[in-house]
Amino acid sequence: MRCFLLVVFFLIFFFGCGKDEVEQIKVDIPEGIVVPDDMVYIPSGNFIMGHSDYPDTKKGKVINQEAFLIDRFEVTREQFGSFNQDYRFHPKKARFPASLVTYKQAEGYCNWKGRRLPNETEWEKSARGSDGRKWAWKKYYEHPNNGFSGFIPEAVDDRDEWISPYGVYGMGHNVWEWTSDWYVSGKTSKSDSKLYKVIRGGVTQTHTVIKFTPTFFRNKMEPKAYFNFIGFRCACSIDCS
Amino acid sequence: MKILGQKINRRFFLSFFSLSALTNFLPQKVFGVSDYRNDKNIPKQYIQNRDRPGFFIRSANPFMGVDMNEWSLSVRGMVKTPREFKYEDLFGLKKISQVSRLKCVECWSATAKWEGFSFQEVIDMVQPDPKAKYVYLQSADSYYESFTLEELIRPRVLMILRMNGQPLSKDHGFPLRLIAPFKYGYKNIKYITSIEFTDSRKRNYWSINGPYSVDGTIQPGIDHPLDYKKKPLPINGGEVFHPFDKRPL
Numbered sequence: 001m002r003c004f005l006l007v008v009f010f011l012i013f014f015f016g017c018g019k020d021e022v023e024q025i026k027v028d029i030p031e032g033i034v035v036p037d038d039m040v041y042i043p044s045g046n047f048i049m050g051h052s053d054y055p056d057t058k059k060g061k062v063i064n065q066e067a068f069l070i071d072r073f074e075v076t077r078e079q080f081g082s083f084n085q086d087y088r089f090h091p092k093k094a095r096f097p098a099s100l101v102t103y104k105q106a107e108g109y110c111n112w113k114g115r116r117l118p119n120e121t122e123w124e125k126s127a128r129g130s131d132g133r134k135w136a137w138k139k140y141y142e143h144p145n146n147g148f149s150g151f152i153p154e155a156v157d158d159r160d161e162w163i164s165p166y167g168v169y170g171m172g173h174n175v176w177e178w179t180s181d182w183y184v185s186g187k188t189s190k191s192d193s194k195l196y197k198v199i200r201g202g203v204t205q206t207h208t209v210i211k212f213t214p215t216f217f218r219n220k221m222e223p224k225a226y227f228n229f230i231g232f233r234c235a236c237s238i239d240c241s
Numbered sequence: 242m243k244i245l246g247q248k249i250n251r252r253f254f255l256s257f258f259s260l261s262a263l264t265n266f267l268p269q270k271v272f273g274v275s276d277y278r279n280d281k282n283i284p285k286q287y288i289q290n291r292d293r294p295g296f297f298i299r300s301a302n303p304f305m306g307v308d309m310n311e312w313s314l315s316v317r318g319m320v321k322t323p324r325e326f327k328y329e330d331l332f333g334l335k336k337i338s339q340v341s342r343l344k345c346v347e348c349w350s351a352t353a354k355w356e357g358f359s360f361q362e363v364i365d366m367v368q369p370d371p372k373a374k375y376v377y378l379q380s381a382d383s384y385y386e387s388f389t390l391e392e393l394i395r396p397r398v399l400m401i402l403r404m405n406g407q408p409l410s411k412d413h414g415f416p417l418r419l420i421a422p423f424k425y426g427y428k429n430i431k432y433i434t435s436i437e438f439t440d441s442r443k444r445n446y447w448s449i450n451g452p453y454s455v456d457g458t459i460q461p462g463i464d465h466p467l468d469y470k471k472k473p474l475p476i477n478g479g480e481v482f483h484p485f486d487k488r489p490l
Binding site for chain 1: 346347348423425452453454455456457458460461462463477478479
């Protein structure tokens with residue numbers, strides 16, 4: 001009897017400590033569309049964009065988005081290094097997201113692959129799905145902050161517990177990602193409307209407190225900037241492959 | 242018993258002490274300048290952490306300041322021509338000035354007009370080996386920092402001699418400090434005494450003695466600018482510009 005109880009407790013502990021699986025949205029890929037292994041098909045249809053509490057977003061407007069393909073993972077250092085021979089990275093971090101890359105360099109890589117950078121709407125739909133998620137992985141978690149101040153990226157395929165409803169990795173916890181849109185908000189003057197590109201999906205840090213950003217959270221950056229916290233992924237239309 | 246026409250009794254005492262308790266809520270400056278030292282055991286004449294209005298002072302290792310009879314700047318390591326500079330030697334270099342915000346990792350930020358010279362001037366004088374991709378800086382207060390060489394030649398990174406139209410004060414790093422506006426304050430080393438070019442990266446003071454990264458790039462988050470009454474404002478990462486800051490052209 002005692003052994004039986006021990007086994008039961010062990011099984012409860014073992015399965016209780018397992019990673020939460022992210023609820024996925026079932027997608028039927030239309031016949032004739034070929035989706036490359038490293039991309040995800042995002043279906044056409046409505047989704048909620050922005051949030052009413054965030055005035056620089058679409059404030060919860062329903063947007064219709066055509067179907068498209070998006071990279072399942074952020075572009076890695078190894079991948080970017082095969083495009084730009086001068087790009088140096090530690091071999092142990094080959095699967096980490098490419099960073100210290102300007103907007104033009106990111107765009108250049110995507111074009112070289114026959115792809116392009118996603119626009120903001122595509123990015124948000126890929127992260128949020130059609131069920132209005134605040135967090136790509138739906139449930140709210142505190143960031144597992146280790147009391148350290150400084151950006152610590154992770155391998156692009158490390159976190160299957162934080163994937164989006166379409167199975168896209170890294171949308172809200174790893175690097176910020178360049179999108180093709182200029183940052184414009186209600187306060188932006190016409191002369192300033194082409195100063196910054198929108199970046200999406202990173203974390204914020206204030207002293208040693210790290211926070212995930214919601215799927216609709218917008219950040220901006222001068223296109224010439226290159227920092228350790230900015231990377232990118234590519235997208236394309238459904239017939240690009 | 243009467244004092245100034247007031248009858249001294251139990252009610253008078255209670256009123257008097259209640260009113261005196263209210264003085265705790267009055268602004269400190271009513272009673273003169275506060276002592277901003279954080280640690281009362283450190284002698285007053287030492288440079289140390291002080292929350293001075295307008296621009297806080299941070300010092301990892303309190304000390305008396307640089308003795309200019311002893312000070313020189315040594316530039317060495319993987320270079321063709323190692324050099325030793327005296328203070329006067331640095332004034333012959335091409336001067337650049339800028340207004341930029343120093344953003345502390347602890348959340349506050351403050352602006353100043355900084356004047357100095359670019360790190361490229363140092364590179365030109367000592368000619369580093371092409372394999373020297375890193376730079377290690379040490380200071381008179383036993384502090385040390387490390388950078389990639391590429392970071393130090395970015396626009397708006399300066400070796401600073403003057404602040405707000407005056408030579409650097411003791412508190413702000415006299416005689417020589419670094420300003421790298423896209424890095425947290427702790428990367429902006431003061432009282433620099435040596436610059437060493439290396440082919441591998443060394444760790445910095447706060448990554449060994451605290452929870453701060455070697456890299457120290459300012460991350461997206463919240464800032465509490467001292468020139469905006471420390472009200473929280475969002476920042477997008479890299480050099481901090483608030484809506485009321487003038488951006489460089």
